[in-house]
Amino acid sequence: MRDSNDDRMAKYWSKNVSLMLRVFLIWFVVSFGCGIVFVDWLNQFRFGGYPMGFWFAQQGSVFVFVGLVFYYAHKMSSIDREFGVDEEAD
Amino acid sequence: MDLQSLTYLVVGATFALYIGIAIVARAGSTRDFYIAGGGVNPVANGMATAADWMSAASFISMAGMIAFMGYGGSVFLMGWTGGFVILALLLAPYLRKYGKFTVPEFIGDRYYSKSARGVAVLCLIICSITYVIGQMKGIGVAFSRFLEVDYETGLLAGMCIVFFYAVLGGMKGITYTQIAQYCVLIFAYTIPAIFISLQLTGFALPQIGLGSMLSGTDVYLLDRLDQVVSDLGFREYTTDSRGSTLNMVAFTLSLMIGTAGLPHVIVRFFTVPKVRDARTSAGWALLFIAILYTTAPAVAAMARLNLMSTVEPESGQYLSYEERPQWFRNWEVTGLLSFEDKNQDGLIQYSAHSVSNELVKVDNDIIVLANPEIAKLPNWVIALVAAGGLAAALSTAAGLLLAIASAISHDLLKGIFRPEISERQELLASRVSMALAVLVAGYLGFNPPGFAAGTVALAFGLAASSIFPALMMGIFSMRISKEGAVAGMLAGIGITLFYVFQHKGIMFIPGTAFLGDLTANWFFGIEPNAFGVVGAVINFSVAFTVSAITRPPPEAVKKMVASIRVPNLKNDSSLV
Numbered sequence: 001m002r003d004s005n006d007d008r009m010a011k012y013w014s015k016n017v018s019l020m021l022r023v024f025l026i027w028f029v030v031s032f033g034c035g036i037v038f039v040d041w042l043n044q045f046r047f048g049g050y051p052m053g054f055w056f057a058q059q060g061s062v063f064v065f066v067g068l069v070f071y072y073a074h075k076m077s078s079i080d081r082e083f084g085v086d087e088e089a090d
Numbered sequence: 091m092d093l094q095s096l097t098y099l100v101v102g103a104t105f106a107l108y109i110g111i112a113i114v115a116r117a118g119s120t121r122d123f124y125i126a127g128g129g130v131n132p133v134a135n136g137m138a139t140a141a142d143w144m145s146a147a148s149f150i151s152m153a154g155m156i157a158f159m160g161y162g163g164s165v166f167l168m169g170w171t172g173g174f175v176i177l178a179l180l181l182a183p184y185l186r187k188y189g190k191f192t193v194p195e196f197i198g199d200r201y202y203s204k205s206a207r208g209v210a211v212l213c214l215i216i217c218s219i220t221y222v223i224g225q226m227k228g229i230g231v232a233f234s235r236f237l238e239v240d241y242e243t244g245l246l247a248g249m250c251i252v253f254f255y256a257v258l259g260g261m262k263g264i265t266y267t268q269i270a271q272y273c274v275l276i277f278a279y280t281i282p283a284i285f286i287s288l289q290l291t292g293f294a295l296p297q298i299g300l301g302s303m304l305s306g307t308d309v310y311l312l313d314r315l316d317q318v319v320s321d322l323g324f325r326e327y328t329t330d331s332r333g334s335t336l337n338m339v340a341f342t343l344s345l346m347i348g349t350a351g352l353p354h355v356i357v358r359f360f361t362v363p364k365v366r367d368a369r370t371s372a373g374w375a376l377l378f379i380a381i382l383y384t385t386a387p388a389v390a391a392m393a394r395l396n397l398m399s400t401v402e403p404e405s406g407q408y409l410s411y412e413e414r415p416q417w418f419r420n421w422e423v424t425g426l427l428s429f430e431d432k433n434q435d436g437l438i439q440y441s442a443h444s445v446s447n448e449l450v451k452v453d454n455d456i457i458v459l460a461n462p463e464i465a466k467l468p469n470w471v472i473a474l475v476a477a478g479g480l481a482a483a484l485s486t487a488a489g490l491l492l493a494i495a496s497a498i499s500h501d502l503l504k505g506i507f508r509p510e511i512s513e514r515q516e517l518l519a520s521r522v523s524m525a526l527a528v529l530v531a532g533y534l535g536f537n538p539p540g541f542a543a544g545t546v547a548l549a550f551g552l553a554a555s556s557i558f559p560a561l562m563m564g565i566f567s568m569r570i571s572k573e574g575a576v577a578g579m580l581a582g583i584g585i586t587l588f589y590v591f592q593h594k595g596i597m598f599i600p601g602t603a604f605l606g607d608l609t610a611n612w613f614f615g616i617e618p619n620a621f622g623v624v625g626a627v628i629n630f631s632v633a634f635t636v637s638a639i640t641r642p643p644p645e646a647v648k649k650m651v652a653s654i655r656v657p658n659l660k661n662d663s664s665l666v
Contacts, residue, residue, distance in 0.1 A: 013655055020179050027175050031168045036338045039161075043329065048301035049310030054328040057164035058156075058387040059297060062171045062380050069178045069376050073369035076183075080366070085658045087364050 012083045019075055023068050031061040097236050097473040104274050104477045105251055108267045108484070112255030115263045120517050123260030124191040124496050125360045130265055132367040136374025138268035139358045141275065141485035143170075143349075143375070144382060145221075146228025149275060149482035153461075154454030156390035160325070162332030163390065165341045171376060171383050172342070173349025178372030181350060181558075182359040184565045186368035187654045191360065193353040193493075193557065194501040200564040202647055203572040204506050209579050211497045213556040214353045217549040219534070221352075222490040226535025228483035235424060235459065236476035242536065248484060249532040256488050256495075257524045264488045265361060271481035276381060278478020282462045282471050283385045286392050289465060296388030315395050321405060322398075323442035327391065341620035348550030348622050351558030354486075354493040365657040393457045396464050401438045401449065408437035417463035426453035427460075491531060495524035548590060555582035555625025563633055565655070568648045570633055573640040578633030586625035 034042055039053030047055045080086035091099075117123040130138070148170070156163030188196050194214060198207025226245060233244020255263040280296075287299030291311060303310050316326045324330075332338055349355070358375075359368045400418075401409045411429060421427040428451040429438055440449040459479075462471045499520035504511060511519070556579045563570045563578075570578075653659045 009652070009656060009659075016655075023175070023179060027172065031172050031342065032339055035164060035168055036342065037335060040329070048298075049303065049312050050301040051312070051328050054161055054164075054312070055301070057161060058167055059300075059384050061168050062384050065171050065175050066373065066376050066380050068175055069373040070370070072179055073366070073373055076369055077366055080657055085656050087366065087658050 008083060012079070012085060015079055016076065019072065019079070023072050026064065027068055030056060030064045035061050091469075093469045093472060094238065096469050097476050100470070100473040100477045101237065101480060104270075104481060107270055108251060108255055111266045111270060112259050112263045115259045115266045117258070117260040117262045117517070120191070120500075120513055120520065122262045123517055123520050124500060125357070126261040126265045128361060129363055130361040132362050132371035133374050134269055135265070135358060135362050135367075135371045136376075137272045137378055138265045139355065139371070139375035140378035140382075141268040141272035141481070142358055142489040143352075143355050143379060143486070144275065144482055145486035146225055146232075146479065146483040148382065148386075149279065150228060150232075150455050150458050150479050153386045153389040153393065154457035156387055157394040157457045158452075158454060159332060160319075160327040160330035162330050162338075163387075165332055165338060165345065167383055167387065169342045169345025170349055171379060173346040174372060174376040174379070176346055176350040177355065177359075178369060178376070180562055181356060181565070182368045182372050183365045183657075184654045185356060185561070186359050186362060187365050187657060189360075192496050192500050193356055193561070194497055195505065197560055197564065197575070198501070198505065199650065200647065201560075201570075201572040201575040202644060203576065206560075206572055206576050206579075207501055207505060209576055210557065210560065211501050213552055213579065213583060214497050215494055217352070217552045217557070218354060218490045218494050219530070220552075221354075221549040222487055222494075222531045223534045225483045225487035225490065226531050229480060229487070230535060231455075232476060232479040232483065236473075236479075245532065245535050248480070248487075249528055249535075252484060252488050252491065253525065253528045256491055256528065257521050260520065260524070261357075261361065261492055264485075264492055267488065268485045271485040272378060274481040275478040275485075276378070278474040278481070279382050279389075279458075280385055281474060282465070282467055283389050283392075285467050285471065286396070286461065286465045287388060290392055290395070296385045296392070300388040300391055311395065312391065315391055318395065318398050319442075322402075322440060327394075337620060340623050344554050344620045344622035344626075345550060347554040347558050347626055349553075351553035351556075351561070352549075353497075353553075353557060354489040356561075357493060357496075358489070389461060390457060393461045393464065396461075397452070397456075398440065400464065401440050408439050411436050411438055414438070415464075417460050420463070421456060421460050425451075426456050427451060487531065491524060491527045494527045495520055498523040498527075551586045551590060551619070551622035551625060552583055554622030555586040555629055559626050559629040559633065563630070565651065567637075568651050569637055569642055571637045571640045571643055574633040574635075574637030577636045578629040581632040582625045582629030585628050586621055589621045589624070 034053065035057035039057060042053035042056065043051040045052040050059070077086065119127075121127055152163075152166055155166060185193075185196060188199075190196065190199075194207045194210035197210040198204060226248070229248035230241040230245035233239055233247060234241045237244065239247075255267050259266075283296040284294050287296040288294055290304060291299040291302040292305045293299040293302050300311060304314055312328055316328055319325070319327050332341065359371060362368050362371050400415065403409065411431065418427065422429070427449075430448055430450045432446065432448050433439070438448055439446060441447045459475065462475055499516060499522075503519055503523075504516050559582060560575050560579050563575065
């Protein structure tokens with residue numbers, strides 16, 4: 001019985017970790033990718049008056065960060081419920 | 091009403107508000123004092139975190155740094171916001187689940203060691219003290235510029251306010267004043283920005299305005315700025331990089347990890363009721379921060395353009411020094427702006443070439459502080475900027491002082507030296523250490539040590555290289571032992587201090603920098619301010635290596651780690 005519970009918790013944890021990895025991938029791509037490494041290449045495109053790379057570095061990445069944190073919070077709440085570990089289920 | 095009285099009125103009203111809140115929100119227990127009773131609404135906590143985090147540097151200096159660095163200034167924008175993603179995912183929910191009062195307390199329990207807790211206290215105090223000096227200076231400067239009182243008088247007034255609400259209310263008082271301070275500072279920041287964006291582009295939202303055409307023309311604002319700065323010999327605004335790509339990456343990552351490791355920010359997430367709240371609260375905090383951080387680049391570019399078109403209205407047509415506007419005269423008095431007529435023609439020639447440039451000093455801080463005057467905004471907007479700058483400095487100072495005070499009373503006194511004291515005695519001790527911390531910070535504000543200028547970068551370097559890795563490994567690995575953690579923290583701090591000192595001087599004393607502040611000597615071209623990430627990598631490596639050859643943590647600790655990973659799992663181990 002205890003083993004199966006440990007298994008469930010291991011599964012819960014690995015779901016959490018893989019969600020985190022996906023979020024960090026996007027985090028990395030918008031800031032270090034679009035904002036720094038590929039900035040010169042992206043600057044050939046325009047977003048209104050913004051060169052695209054410059055926009056990612058000074059505006060876009062910050063907006064994406066905000067979205068990512070809320071997305072993670074939202075997803076984790078449903079994973080918590082799925083595994084019955086949310087605090088209301090206490 | 092003249093500007094002076096208006097500024098007194100606005101600043102006075104905000105101070106009255108902070109004191110009023112302090113009287114209502116008094117702390118009745120250590121739980122109130124350290125974590126505001128643990129019942130703070132996640133949105134409210136997000137607002138308080140935003141004020142806690144955004145310091146005098148964010149409010150006063152950041153837009154100016156971006157204005158003169160252009161694209162290179164993006165490291166601050168991405169670094170200081172991207173850190174919240176790390177904090178929200180890797181630390182905040184688990185430390186909230188742990189559910190005690192301080193960051194060193196977690197390190198002590200997880201690494202089953204009072205020495206680990208002691209090392210954590212040391213890192214926390216060094217990093218918070220260095221940070222608080224900057225806030226104290228910000229308070230003194232804001233007072234002296236806007237209210238025309240002495241730096242000392244201004245500092246003293248600021249100290250009295252912080253003393254009053256922090257000693258009386260602890261975290262509870264700080265939380266509710268920070269919420270008020272966030273409202274003051276965000277209004278003060280965005281209103282001038284909206285006005286300027288409207289003037290220049292016709293769009294009210296600065297984030298849109300920055301990507302739009304200048305009113306009455308078909309030229310984009312950023313294209314115009316690129317052209318104006320290149321004409322004067324500066325590097326193009328939108329592509330002016332800060333060192334190599336590797337340096338940009340290292341700097342951004344150091345600021346991110348440093349942000350996630352700052353104890354005064356982390357501890358704000360101890361104050362919400364649930365694990366789920368800690369996750370959403372981090373999102374709210376970042377949203378409230380993003381409002382200022384996406385406005386800052388617009389303020390930067392627009393103010394730089396305004397400044398340049400004031401001194402050179404048409405290409406090759408320079409402003410006569412005799413006809414300089416009033417704000418120019420005002421800021422000359424403060425020494426933040428100065429003119430030297432090198433070719434004796436009575437005209438202000440601004441250029442990138444140091445031989446012919448006649449605007450010999452344009453301080454970064456001018457961009458935010460003088461911005462409303464340059465754009466000819468009404469006096470009440472200028473008064474608001476003064477109140478906003480003070481709110482930013484006061485809220486961060488209070489958060490830092492609380493982190494220091496709780497480390498002393500809860501970790502050192504109750505945790506290590508005198509575990510037998512009662513709760514009442516500990517509450518008294520926490521008030522006394524808060525009072526002492528305010529006095530020490532005030533003293534350092536009156537006599538800023540010579541190294542103060544370099545210290546904020548050092549605070550980030552230390553947080554990145556010591557506190558963050560210890561916390562992250564504590565949550566994500568069951569294998570890291572106490573020997574590993576302590577060795578890792580010491581190695582991380584050691585290498586970061588060593589690198590910074592060898593380029594910037596031991597304790598920042600000029601002349602003791604044995605490798606010199608020369609780009610050629612930088613490790614892979616990474617500037618000293620960006621070295622925190624290397625310190626962090628070393629901390630992780632040392633901790634893993636030492637843990638592999640020492641005894642693994644006891645079962646009770648493994649149970650504790652398992653329990654903080656799951657929101658509703660009780661920890662039944664005997665350790666806690």
